Amino acid sequence: MRILRPNPRRAGIGAALLSFLIWGFSPLYYRALDSTPALEILSHRVVWSLLFTLALILPMGQWPALSGVFRAPRLLLTLLPSALLLGVNWLAFIWAVNNGRALEASMGYFIFPIVMLLLGRWFLGERLNRAQQLAVALVVLGVLNLMVLQYRLPWIALLLAVTMGFYSLLRKQAAVESLVGLTVECLLLFPAAILYLAWLAEEGTLVFGSRGAALDLLLAASALVTALPLLLYNFATRRLRLGTVGLIQYLSPSCQFLLAVLLFGEPFTRPHLYTFLLIWGGLLLFSLDSHRRLRRELQAPPVR
Template sequence: MNQPTESDREVKVGVLSALGAFIIWGLSPLYYRAIGEAPALEIIAHRAIWSLLFTLLMVGFSGQIRVFISLFRDYKIQLILLLSSLLVSVNWLGFIWAVNNGKALEASMGYFIMQIVMVLLGRLFLDERLNRNQIISLLLVCLGVLNLLVAIRQLPWIALLLAISFGFYSLVRKKVAVNALVGLTMECLFLAPLALVYLLFLNHQETLVFGSREIGFDLLLIGSGLMTALPLILFTSASKRLRLGTVGLLQYLNPTCQFLLAVFLFDEPFSAHHLNTFILIWACLAIFTLDSRNRMKRESLARKLTGMP
């Protein structure tokens, strides 16, 4: 019987890490519903503060303190991460509001179409050319959104907000060569002072939920920091060990879990018009994923033929 090689073990760890990250993200609506008594802005404030604590600990344990400190000497990187922190806070706020206001289905739609939005942003801002399959994918997404707009006179603004905000976040983060953990730590450092001021304001107004419920509720609010940091660490681990195409395929576990929760557990409205829209989106993703895999195979073959690693 063949013993597993080091490469096999690395792939196994990578797959398990990716599954852990995407399942945690996918099931996160359950967590944020459990603390839904707190307003979305208060949850975001706690998320920023406690995420900073957890990410600082992880930066320390992973031996990246010097890398983190070096960011304070580069004002350009700080400005870029300040912008990305604002974008990610918009994404967090939109998602938590959606989950606690009967819009988890629409949130899942946003994360399904996120990759397509990122391709479009790449075309608009990075001058990346679109091939035929990518154009077809974009058209299918547009048809899906248009279907909801015409059929039920409702623009899926939450889906668009989540997809566009994270798309711009990814676009901005491409401008800096900073790993995910160190970057998130700096982003939380920018958000934490504003978050703390907001919590102090709520406390002064006697509307702060933290501390007014049982200890278990407060611990869940604190745990929102770990809910932010842990899947990111797992995702980073997976990205180092797996091919981009594998990670891209597994990432659809996240919106799939959210979709199933919204329809079967949260019992959100799911009409034939919603089904038609999702069918168009899933068709788009099938075309997009197959196209990405084929391009990666061609690029891999080209590297082998030219002797490149």
């Protein structure tokens, strides 16, 4: 009898696909909450995510790592700004989806890898090769195109890309496992979130508990929307090459793009088309260059 053994790569691909699909279709979740103010949704996301991650930390034996963060002032000082950036990013995305700007939000996550290239160049001294420089130029041209033809700055896209870029840069410097890091970030945001919810309750404008159990359950489910894809993503990155994960990550903004245009009916004008074509061209160059460099590294003889 043949025993089937689990395939780590197949499991990793499955986890990566599921994580990016959850992120990609998350606008559907936030649209279901569009009767709730964005700031209240954000506050619930912080509170319920904290409870969920703490419930995972304890059985997974991560409590020493969590308590260790609070005994390391430098690490805590790194996670404080990362928590603020994460909060701004979450709020901007929620607001965008519920105010007819999901298309622009998808643009932000498309240009995020290019923002990371620039941050690596400016803050880590990483050099850009010609393909990367051209990719950056195409994305910049895409953003400028939308500014010139529509007379407005795509600030939601830039805010999402820049906050996530600086967040990733800070987390790269923080020697902490991602679940522990997310728990600490939620802990740091928790006082403001719970005080805001208490103020809403005092004012009689708190949505939670006033519009039925279904909406309350949806708000509590923000913990799953936040933590589950992150856990799946971490599972995937331990089993796949980063180049593979990098290619799969475009699934998330692609789903958001399709939802915005096909389901939400957001306007997709000719300037939008030109802008996205320039951005996609830059991403194609970036992806091909990353794939080429990864193959070269894998084919290089080991250093003895």
